[in-house]
Amino acid sequence: MTKSIFNSLKGNIWLEGLFGLEKENIRVDQAGNLALTPHPAVFGNKLRHPYVTTDFSESQIEMITPPLPEIGQTVGFLETIHDIVSLELTNEYLWPQSIPPILPADQQIPIASYDEEGSEAREYREFLAQKYGPKNQLFSGIHFNFSFSEKLLKLLYLKSDSLVSFDEFKDETYLKTARQMLRLRWLYVLLFGNSPVVDPSFELRCKMAPYPVDKNVIALSIRNSCYGYRNFDDLYPDYGSVQGYKASIDQMVKDQKIAAPKELYSAIRPKFIHNPDHISYFEFRCIDIDPLTKAGISEDALRFLHALALYGLLTDETDDFGPKVQAQANRYHTGVALYGLNSTPFLIDEEKQNVWHKAQAIIQQIIRLFTDCGIDQFGYMQSLNQALQLAKKPESRKVYEVLGGVVKDGYVPFHIQKANEYLTDSRDKSYQFHGLEDLELSTQLLLREAVKRGVSFEILDRKENFVRLKKEDNTQYVKQATKTSLDNYASILAMENKLVTKKILEEQGIRVPKGLEYTSADTAKADFLIHQGKPVVIKPNQTNFGLGITILKENEDEETYRRAVDIAFEHDSTILIEEFIAGKEFRFFVIGDEVVGILHRVPANVTGDGFRTIRELVELKNQDPLRGKGYRTPLEKIQLGEAEAMFLKSQNKDFDTVPTLGEVVYLRENSNISTGGDSIDFTDDIPDSYKQIAVLAAKALNVVITGLDMIIPDVTAEATNDNYAIIELNFNPAIHIHCHPFQGKNRKLNEKLMNALGY
């Protein structure tokens, strides 16, 4: 990779790639003991679930993200899997540390169980337990899967004037990057290593001194040190070429150093997915779980690692990376892991360099390189500067906070407390798909359920919330969560057309507000006789904010009627005169033959306690984690704005009024959730007779998924022919309002939808 390449290729294209993570977390009980319960059944077959499986032990959950084009998305995806898994555990936590929790005796550590299909997996694990001991298998960590984008590789290839084929060029690129990462990995461990102490139940054996050692060892990253889980022999693969790499590993197997290639615990593994002869991506395996981050890894750490890979690719190699150089790199790596807690200069390699100066120098070189390449993405520059600060001020590294906590509270209590904090956060954010927060909440919820069920998904058009779900031979295209293949197009068009909807419902004997459409004021006025004495709504065909609407509950005065007609015509050239039906409006969510949720919306309000002001009551109510701003949460915070002030004023109140105990004060007239309204679940409170009507209405239009709006004057009375009316059927109803209402149960419509989609 010559200078000329990054001189001619400029910009953030350098950052293009695919990023994936695999993380192991031990399940523990609330006292920090390794859980002896089985892997949660909800995640189904361990061999098939793309996101959640087990590693060595039944209690060692492995979470896998798909390759994603941006590190923020990848970390978010991992956090989401973490949330989902956490919420499926009963009285258990995910242990937030690479070093294991309290372990029972070897023979009690449950090896992952499999059905017949998984007998090979089981056998391999038994072999590993035999060879390395089961406790050693419980070191947990994070693997980072990384590839450059095809476009970046293509551009590099075209600019390199390389004489080899494109596939060979890619291999060379990945191998060089791998070699450089192996040389440089100590720097990552130095800054982000975070497995400093062990529980007394864990027996440490140091490879450099292969006998039991003091259990009170304290280090930067025990997992990356000689105490970590590793091969017995020093093994040096050939990273010079694909052929050489494969041959060298085959030789290790032949020599019975390892039983299979996968037993080679190298820091970096090239992966051959699309083609057995060419590298598809590589896996970086030195990442400790970060106990201070719920996901176990921060975007900053991962961006730094990515920057390090680019730096490796774009700087010249100084040696041939044969066994001698590899051994030196390994020593540097384990040395940093073991002694890196020292913030004073320390000397571990032959060069006797000051490790902190060396770290700073490299990071500064990376920053310079990024500038030269025209890479200016804020997140990366921030990560690099942060890394530089860590190198300059080693005691600001997170490992110190962990150590401090362990010293203060004890190893287990500190980590359990963290696990508990994360569980609370997982609960509070159970509506969210991290990294995909720009998607509609309904789609985020659906995708969470996809993850849970092991349904792979792909976002086809992010702005459009258009996704593809796939599990085995069931592929589904879904837009905005509820636009699916379950509904036929003609029914969608019928729902979309209010007049058609009403006509079809009426024919089926289902009550809708009767109405007439007028394009002439004279005709509308002449029809007074028809409407006289009946409660009517006179409204423009299209209206915003309810402008131009008059409700005449008596409609006996012709003058008033005529004026209402004129007012409506001021807002549209077509008006409707409709039967007025008094009552509350309810949203019935129908899937197939079932009403799966019923919701009622109430305008923004607070209930007095006799001593707080309206302002204080609003602030209190807004603390609900479900309330946020900008539709990123199921409910919106109540505003203390002009509209609210005006509405209070109309009630002779202001923000400083103190409502009496139990007094409900409304701050808005409209019941929209977007202006702070409350959503109240009525699913169990509405008589079945109304639900049957809703299902009949859906059947009349031949629709499977619909959000049906029904007015009911008295929910305590059973439905009759004339004590309800259906306003409309929505073909794209939101699901999140039924999953996270202000008041009532989570109706789990994402689960119901996934059922309906056949997953």
Place this chain on the structure above:
Amino acid sequence: MTKSIFNSLKGNIWLEGLFGLEKENIRVDQAGNLALTPHPAVFGNKLRHPYVTTDFSESQIEMITPPLPEIGQTVGFLETIHDIVSLELTNEYLWPQSIPPILPADQQIPIASYDEEGSEAREYREFLAQKYGPKNQLFSGIHFNFSFSEKLLKLLYLKSDSLVSFDEFKDETYLKTARQMLRLRWLYVLLFGNSPVVDPSFELRCKMAPYPVDKNVIALSIRNSCYGYRNFDDLYPDYGSVQGYKASIDQMVKDQKIAAPKELYSAIRPKFIHNPDHISYFEFRCIDIDPLTKAGISEDALRFLHALALYGLLTDETDDFGPKVQAQANRYHTGVALYGLNSTPFLIDEEKQNVWHKAQAIIQQIIRLFTDCGIDQFGYMQSLNQALQLAKKPESRKVYEVLGGVVKDGYVPFHIQKANEYLTDSRDKSYQFHGLEDLELSTQLLLREAVKRGVSFEILDRKENFVRLKKEDNTQYVKQATKTSLDNYASILAMENKLVTKKILEEQGIRVPKGLEYTSADTAKADFLIHQGKPVVIKPNQTNFGLGITILKENEDEETYRRAVDIAFEHDSTILIEEFIAGKEFRFFVIGDEVVGILHRVPANVTGDGFRTIRELVELKNQDPLRGKGYRTPLEKIQLGEAEAMFLKSQNKDFDTVPTLGEVVYLRENSNISTGGDSIDFTDDIPDSYKQIAVLAAKALNVVITGLDMIIPDVTAEATNDNYAIIELNFNPAIHIHCHPFQGKNRKLNEKLMNALGY
């Protein structure tokens, strides 16, 4: 109905109602002989087809429109049925005259045949043949079914302060209107009667002189005269009340004057459809087929009849309408029918009035009444004024033109010539649904096919081309002809999203133009290396009129490439750089597993003959009945406008240039049909291998109906992996372009669609 009512109810609401027609036409061979062939099998079961059946004879086709809210639609519907039936006959015509064509001997006249289900219908016809003779049964005419709108009736009821129930009020309204129409029907016959002569094969018997009379009788309306088909006895139903009416008819049956109520051939029949005790509408039965109008009845005649009904309703009755008055009205009616050809004053009734003065006076009263009621619809005012002119100038009545034609050419030749003219017109307009010309042609074609197959339909939203089809238990909602229940919503959304479509097709190994999207000019420019040396189209993501698009067939010059990028960015903030694939574009229309039509569009053009100018060639080409203006026809006329002049100028031509023999001159660059382009059918000319790819593409998106655009460089070569490309799949493709191409076969996509919809 007092004056006060029409004083307080004003406007065209008076015209609201439902209007239906039933017309009989005898099938004849090309020599004018009664056809002895069976009823066309395409129309299926005679008892079930809502639009096309037979009356007495197997050769007497009866065409029935549904009740429609506007007379123009009703007449258009009838004309469309007439067109459809005409085109299904082989070497036969529909005889355009109420008086029969050349008839064989009685025993050879085929009575309508039925299967077992129709045995009752068959028996009744045999009874009629026995009682009245089969020839008399072949008088054919038109029945007009009419009801007032419910809203009009409701308003009249509310304003009338009537003490009876609304249903009884309606009965009273219909009965009064019926009585008045019976009194006034002579006026309709006087103006529009048109059955003046008979063929010698037809034996006339006059009821007033019940012995064979001179066959050379000439009259205004033989069918309405004493020679017409009628009951043997003078029968006077009681029109005073529903109960009285029913009782009087039961008495006739008891007295064996008639075998069943339906044997009573009164001029007006009240109909009881929704409720056996109340009138739903009435049937007016005095209309002669108008030989000068393809549909057999003009809108003008029908509007006049409607106006006459309103006049009857709104004027006071002068007598009790007992048998004596009925007999007098009958005499007046048959008298006018028999003697009404005289344009001089003639005296037929006891009052010895001048019939023309009386006619003029009534029409003037109607016009005055309309003015008083605030009715100002143009069509009605025109009809009334035209009727007044006929009364003032009796020799301008159509019957004279018919008589003149018969005198000149002979009875049979004159009518056969008319039938032949109408058949040509039916062929020329075979893309059209008369009265629904504002619908898209695709929808008109689909509805024609619905009529043919006996599928009832209803227009749910006219502007939206949203219809409901129904036959037996198959109900289908269809919008714009090709948006149906056959397709699932997710597939529609996938087709709608070009990026998603391309992704899915690519995954299936189907070739699409590869491309990249850019939002930054710098990035696009930096990618020159990727695109270099490959033919590309550089274009704004969204573009009108092709602005901002550059095609680089070589793409070796970076400067040109960079300029093209800048130009594209002038038109949109997102641009596409796509592989350019040379070749012709073809529209593949896919239904399910089959490519049912392939079309190629060519820009507006003329082919020289060596002596006509371009202008003359255009005028000649525009005479094609398929070419029209404003999308009412399958092709548009070529314009001689500025755009065409400019495009000719760029070829050093103008409208006066004379192209050489065989020279093709293009007048437009774009191939849109809307600017005069030609549509050329290629269905049989494209190798199956491309059709298979189109079907695979449809399957990949799981769509049933799609219009797929494919580029093919060489249609003589079989498809390979890389000699085609799919541009897009359209979820709402037009069908008319495949049914009525400029060149090639009618691919009958309306039939194919109806098959797919299960009809």
